[in-house]
Amino acid sequence: MFEKFTNSKKISTFAIVVSVFICYTGMYAVRKSFLAGQYADLVFGYGVDAKTIFVLSQVLGYMVSKFLGIKIISEMPKSQRAIWLIVLITFATLMLALFAFVPGKWKILALFLNGLPLGMVFGIVFSYIEGRKNTELLAAALSATFIFSTSFVKTIGLILMQDFNTNEFMMPFYTALLFFPFFLLSVWVLNKSKGPDESDIKARSERVPMHSKERKDFIKANGVGYFGLVGIYILLTIVRDFRDNFMVEFWAEQGYSGSPQIVTLTEIPVAVVVLAIAAVGVLIRNNNKAFNIGMLLTAFGAVLIIVFTLLFNQGLISPVTWMVTTGIGVYLPYILFHCLVFERLVALLSFKGNVGFLFYLADALGYLGSVIVLLLKEVIGFKQTWGYFFLWLNLESAALLLLLTLFSMWYFNKRIYEKKMKQAIAFP
Numbered sequence: 001m002f003e004k005f006t007n008s009k010k011i012s013t014f015a016i017v018v019s020v021f022i023c024y025t026g027m028y029a030v031r032k033s034f035l036a037g038q039y040a041d042l043v044f045g046y047g048v049d050a051k052t053i054f055v056l057s058q059v060l061g062y063m064v065s066k067f068l069g070i071k072i073i074s075e076m077p078k079s080q081r082a083i084w085l086i087v088l089i090t091f092a093t094l095m096l097a098l099f100a101f102v103p104g105k106w107k108i109l110a111l112f113l114n115g116l117p118l119g120m121v122f123g124i125v126f127s128y129i130e131g132r133k134n135t136e137l138l139a140a141a142l143s144a145t146f147i148f149s150t151s152f153v154k155t156i157g158l159i160l161m162q163d164f165n166t167n168e169f170m171m172p173f174y175t176a177l178l179f180f181p182f183f184l185l186s187v188w189v190l191n192k193s194k195g196p197d198e199s200d201i202k203a204r205s206e207r208v209p210m211h212s213k214e215r216k217d218f219i220k221a222n223g224v225g226y227f228g229l230v231g232i233y234i235l236l237t238i239v240r241d242f243r244d245n246f247m248v249e250f251w252a253e254q255g256y257s258g259s260p261q262i263v264t265l266t267e268i269p270v271a272v273v274v275l276a277i278a279a280v281g282v283l284i285r286n287n288n289k290a291f292n293i294g295m296l297l298t299a300f301g302a303v304l305i306i307v308f309t310l311l312f313n314q315g316l317i318s319p320v321t322w323m324v325t326t327g328i329g330v331y332l333p334y335i336l337f338h339c340l341v342f343e344r345l346v347a348l349l350s351f352k353g354n355v356g357f358l359f360y361l362a363d364a365l366g367y368l369g370s371v372i373v374l375l376l377k378e379v380i381g382f383k384q385t386w387g388y389f390f391l392w393l394n395l396e397s398a399a400l401l402l403l404l405t406l407f408s409m410w411y412f413n414k415r416i417y418e419k420k421m422k423q424a425i426a427f428p
Helices: 013-031 050-075 078-101 106-118 121-127 135-163 171-192 198-204 212-245 247-253 267-283 287-313 319-349 355-380 386-426
Strands: none
Touching: 013 078, 013 106, 013 121, 013 135, 013 171, 050 106, 050 121, 050 212, 050 355, 078 106, 078 121, 078 171, 121 135, 121 355, 135 171, 135 247, 135 267, 135 319, 198 319, 212 319, 212 355, 212 386, 247 386, 267 287, 267 319, 287 319, 287 386, 319 355, 319 386
C-alpha cells in the first residue's frame, strides 16, 4: 500500500519541514501529555509518589525501545518506514486508553507499554531527512518539537483538565486523539518526499542500512571519541529529561500553578534562539568546520548553564530568566547533536552507514542514565525542592559536559588530521 507512493513525487522543502514538525509533535502528544497531571491522589506505597513511578515506567519502556532501535532503525529499509510509524503510534495511543480505564497499579504497566514503541519514532522520521545538503534545516524543524511541542502538548493537557473538566487519567488519551489525524497526514507527506540526490550524496556521503559487521567496525575504528560524544549526550539527556518531566512541579513550587501557559511561554524564546543557530548550520559546507563549530557551541552551552545557575542560586535572576537561559544551554547542544554533530561526523569519517546507529546507541545509554539518576534520587530519599535539585543537577552535569566536549573535539580533530596525512602520503 505505502510502497506505491514512496518517493513518487518531489515534495517542497517547506512541506517536509512542516511535516517532520507535525509528525514528531504527534509522537509527543502520545508520550508527554500525561505529564500535565500530578496524580497526587494515587498512592502506590514505598514512599514514592505516583507520578515519579509513572515517569519511571514510561521511560523504562522508552529506553528498551532505544536499545531495540540500535538494530531495527539502523537496518530498516525505506519501504517499511511509513507502516512502522503508524503501527507504533497507534499502539502507544491505545495504551493511553488502557491507562485511563485500568485500575491502580495496572496503570504503571500501561505506561510502560505506551513508552515501549515510541523510542523508535525519532529514528524513522530522521531517516527521511538525513544525508541532504539541507539536513540541518530539516532537522531543526524536527528538533523544534523537543523544546516547543513537549511543552505545548502539556499545555493542551492542562487546558483539557482546567477548562473542560477532563479527568487527569483520560486527558492523555484525548490529547493523543486530537493530534492523531495531523500525524497521519504528515506521514503521508513524508512518504511521498524524494530522497537525497547525487549532489547530496557527494556532500554528505551515501546513507545505507548498517548491519552488525558495519556497526562493530565503526566502534573499533572510532570508539574512544564516539563514546566521549555519547557521554556528552547522556548528560544532556539526563538534564533535559528531568527538566521536561518535572517542569509542571517546578513552576508550581514557584507559584505559577494557576498559569498553565508558563510551561509553553518560557520555552518559546529557547526554541527561537536554539533553532535559529541550528538552522544556520546548513550554510557551513565544510564538514570539519561544521563539526568543530557544533562542539564549540556545546562547550558554550555548558558555560551558559554554569554562569546562570550560579546567578540564580545567589538570587540575582528570576526563575523565569534561569529556566530560559539554562534551557538554551541544555537544548543548544542537545539539538546540535541531532542537527549537526552526528550528521557531519558521518560525512566527515566517510563510513558506509547512517546516523540512526550513532543516535540510537547514544540515546539508549542516555535514557539508561536518566533512569539510573531518577532511581538514585528515590532510593537515596532526596527530599529537597525541585528547584534545588535542578540547580545542582545543572551545575554538576555542565562541568562534566565541558570536559567531555574538549576531549571529544581534540580526539576527532586528531583522527581527521591523521587521515589527511595518510592520504597525502598515499597520493603525493
